[in-house]
Amino acid sequence: MKTELLVTCLVASAALPGFVQAQTAAKTTDIGSVNATGVADGPARSPDDGPSATGVTGKELGGGLMIDESGAKSKSSVTSDFIQKQQGSADVFQILKYAPGATAAAGDAWGINQGVISVRGLEGGQLGFHFEGMPMSVSSNWSAFPGQWIDTENTDIVSLTQGSADLSSPDVNASGGVVDIYLHNPSKERGGLISVSGGSNNAKRVFVRGETGEIGQTGLRAFASFSHIDADHFRGPGSDTRDHFALGAVQEWGGGSRTKLALTYTKIDRDTYKNPTLAQWNAGGVKGAATNYSSTYTAGDTSYYKLLSNPWENLLVSLPTDIKVNDKLALNFTPYLFYGYGASGSASVLNENSVGYGNTVNAVDLNNNGTTTDRNVIFYNPIPERNTRVGGTLKGTYQLDNHTLTAGVWYQYSVDKLYRPYSTVNADGTPADASGETNLIRTTSGAVVNQWYQHTKDKFGSIFIGDTINLMGDKLAFDIGGKQMFLKREGYNEVPSPITYNEAKHNPFLPSLAARYKFDDRNSVFASLSKGYRILPEGSLYPRYSASTGALTTAANPNQPSETSTTVEAGYRYQDELVSLSSTLFHYQFKNRQISAAVCDPGCVTTPIDGGKQSGTGVDFEAGLRPINHFRPYASLELLHTRIDSDIAVAGDYLPTTGKNAVRAPKVQAAVAVDYDVGRWFANVGIKYVGEQYSTFMNDEKIPSYVTGDVAVGYRFASFNGIRKPELRLNIMNVGNVKYLSGVYSATTNAKATTGTNGSTIAASAPSYLIANPLAVMLTFSAAF
Numbered sequence: 001m002k003t004e005l006l007v008t009c010l011v012a013s014a015a016l017p018g019f020v021q022a023q024t025a026a027k028t029t030d031i032g033s034v035n036a037t038g039v040a041d042g043p044a045r046s047p048d049d050g051p052s053a054t055g056v057t058g059k060e061l062g063g064g065l066m067i068d069e070s071g072a073k074s075k076s077s078v079t080s081d082f083i084q085k086q087q088g089s090a091d092v093f094q095i096l097k098y099a100p101g102a103t104a105a106a107g108d109a110w111g112i113n114q115g116v117i118s119v120r121g122l123e124g125g126q127l128g129f130h131f132e133g134m135p136m137s138v139s140s141n142w143s144a145f146p147g148q149w150i151d152t153e154n155t156d157i158v159s160l161t162q163g164s165a166d167l168s169s170p171d172v173n174a175s176g177g178v179v180d181i182y183l184h185n186p187s188k189e190r191g192g193l194i195s196v197s198g199g200s201n202n203a204k205r206v207f208v209r210g211e212t213g214e215i216g217q218t219g220l221r222a223f224a225s226f227s228h229i230d231a232d233h234f235r236g237p238g239s240d241t242r243d244h245f246a247l248g249a250v251q252e253w254g255g256g257s258r259t260k261l262a263l264t265y266t267k268i269d270r271d272t273y274k275n276p277t278l279a280q281w282n283a284g285g286v287k288g289a290a291t292n293y294s295s296t297y298t299a300g301d302t303s304y305y306k307l308l309s310n311p312w313e314n315l316l317v318s319l320p321t322d323i324k325v326n327d328k329l330a331l332n333f334t335p336y337l338f339y340g341y342g343a344s345g346s347a348s349v350l351n352e353n354s355v356g357y358g359n360t361v362n363a364v365d366l367n368n369n370g371t372t373t374d375r376n377v378i379f380y381n382p383i384p385e386r387n388t389r390v391g392g393t394l395k396g397t398y399q400l401d402n403h404t405l406t407a408g409v410w411y412q413y414s415v416d417k418l419y420r421p422y423s424t425v426n427a428d429g430t431p432a433d434a435s436g437e438t439n440l441i442r443t444t445s446g447a448v449v450n451q452w453y454q455h456t457k458d459k460f461g462s463i464f465i466g467d468t469i470n471l472m473g474d475k476l477a478f479d480i481g482g483k484q485m486f487l488k489r490e491g492y493n494e495v496p497s498p499i500t501y502n503e504a505k506h507n508p509f510l511p512s513l514a515a516r517y518k519f520d521d522r523n524s525v526f527a528s529l530s531k532g533y534r535i536l537p538e539g540s541l542y543p544r545y546s547a548s549t550g551a552l553t554t555a556a557n558p559n560q561p562s563e564t565s566t567t568v569e570a571g572y573r574y575q576d577e578l579v580s581l582s583s584t585l586f587h588y589q590f591k592n593r594q595i596s597a598a599v600c601d602p603g604c605v606t607t608p609i610d611g612g613k614q615s616g617t618g619v620d621f622e623a624g625l626r627p628i629n630h631f632r633p634y635a636s637l638e639l640l641h642t643r644i645d646s647d648i649a650v651a652g653d654y655l656p657t658t659g660k661n662a663v664r665a666p667k668v669q670a671a672v673a674v675d676y677d678v679g680r681w682f683a684n685v686g687i688k689y690v691g692e693q694y695s696t697f698m699n700d701e702k703i704p705s706y707v708t709g710d711v712a713v714g715y716r717f718a719s720f721n722g723i724r725k726p727e728l729r730l731n732i733m734n735v736g737n738v739k740y741l742s743g744v745y746s747a748t749t750n751a752k753a754t755t756g757t758n759g760s761t762i763a764a765s766a767p768s769y770l771i772a773n774p775l776a777v778m779l780t781f782s783a784a785f
Helices: 002-026 278-284
Strands: 075-079 102-105 116-119 128-131 155-161 178-183 191-199 203-211 220-232 239-254 257-270 312-318 321-324 329-344 347-350 355-357 360-362 377-380 383-400 403-421 450-471 476-493 501-506 509-518 523-534 552-554 563-575 579-591 594-600 604-610 614-625 631-644 648-650 653-655 668-677 681-690 706-716 724-733 741-746 768-771 776-784
Touching: 102 741, 116 741, 178 257, 191 220, 203 776, 278 768, 355 450, 706 741
Parallel strands: 128 178
Antiparallel strands: 075 155, 102 116, 155 178, 191 203, 191 776, 203 220, 220 239, 239 257, 257 312, 257 321, 312 329, 321 329, 329 383, 347 377, 355 360, 383 403, 403 450, 450 476, 476 501, 476 509, 509 523, 523 563, 563 579, 579 614, 594 604, 614 631, 631 668, 648 653, 668 681, 681 706, 706 724, 724 776, 741 768
């Protein structure tokens, strides 16, 4: 059945161009003329010519869900025509939700809380996330928090490369692909944009952007923006607030050279949603007590929501500079700075006469009452993280006859501090300091008690070189290249322990090979072979100890192998004046695959599970049309078969996982979206189907398949009194109000007690899940000035 379905899709992919070509010939008068950019113009859209106040043109392929790609790798891009019709605070995961291979589950409707994403069955920690060329994944475990990066109104384009990173990509974890995000380019005209929104769960949002326009004849233009959103939780107690500032500037130097400044700063104060187990979901549903944290405090209750807040702030600065030296030589230099600081709140209970501090046990006054003999004392033990990293990529491109030579270097220095201090709890159950930086609990000798303290320094670098060889009048091209990486992680353990320092050094070489061939202006094929790499999270450098006895619970393992991957792709593209489609066959093999699993108490610490070997085979397909009587449909499909190719070591035994399916890897997912835009009136409808997903390596627990849909409708008014192109837009998310689990938050090895291959019983461990937001609406008024 799987084979038949795959063949059917491939045959359909091959047959569609001819069908569309015939339809195009028969209906040219229906779609109007084709403009200079190859975009089919429909009848006149509006008395106000040009893009809308938010930048929507009404002409982009598939309603902004696709662009014509020409590279030798599978790639999907989402542009302004789609992005600017979503609710204003949508995060990058939500923007990519219809792309082939992308399984996105949001933390909430407003993009503030952390969601999850997997691509071709590979989790978000195996993707590189770039903001204007700089890496953004969290240094400690490569997780991603897209709500902390960029505003929707300032997002020009988001691209997903599903298979592997490019030679120049500044990543040490992108074994499964790359997401590139680009900040709004300042307008050459003076003006700005204002948006005001209100919606479900008492959501309120405002966005303001001012544009300088081109300043005299200097070639300099800039913008600055600010946004604020706050909303109550859609389930359980709590609320969230996000403030975001962005600054962008472009300096044109002439002759094709330019510098861009991209800066964003985000500050978030959010309460935490509980991610329930399947048993808790079945018992409580969306609103049930089992699926949510406590709304009121009783003495000793560690699940009181005010003990679990998650404040965070982020600063991203990138300065990509393109220098065109002459007709043959071009340089790019992208220096960057990343700063992140925040804390995941949690609380615990201990007896004061037995408090672990590293591998020591102490009598400690946990409640600040002057004694060390109290029992079952609650205290606050958040997990703060402070990460600063600076780096840069220098790349040169030289044209030599039919060769395009590329060479460059990348270097990054990072300092990350991840720790778990103990501090006091007030009588009303609130932490004395939610950040965990003050009111700290100390030993009798004056040392601050930390359950663990990881101080990690990274020195990452690479040298890369490549060549693109164009033959047969540029109809045939070969890409060949390689990247030599130099990676060093140093771990300074700052709690009592016989292990005070560890290091891990890795020097992988990553080759790549690709080819593409154009049959004509419409038909082309491509193929690629590439290696991927993901260094272990920093936790492998450190031992962990019991909070009550100081006994070793997890040994350091700095020599554990890092994850490697090999990906093969072969694809076909068809592109004409009306339709574009892309179909890609892919196969990947992983060794030492890392799967993130969270240990929650209730604060969550993400640790890697060594998944051993894993393989996957599948097909991605997407197709989009340019306007036909103002309609622009889009469709995507992925068929995926994964296989775990080894038994997994657990507790001195092995789970019999060989032959099982991978976690977070639906076998089928599909999306259909239709955009309608006549200038004044517009509408956008999207439907996504996601097949069932396993949440354990033993495949003994899974979440069902689901279908969800989102709708946007709006009206653009005529300009008046200096207010240009005002727009009213209604976004409806989960329009069917479907109650479902939208994603696997933390996978585990086995949900049921299992007999290992050596005969021992391996205890069960329950996975946790994300709950989809019910029907939510947001009404937005936007206007340019």
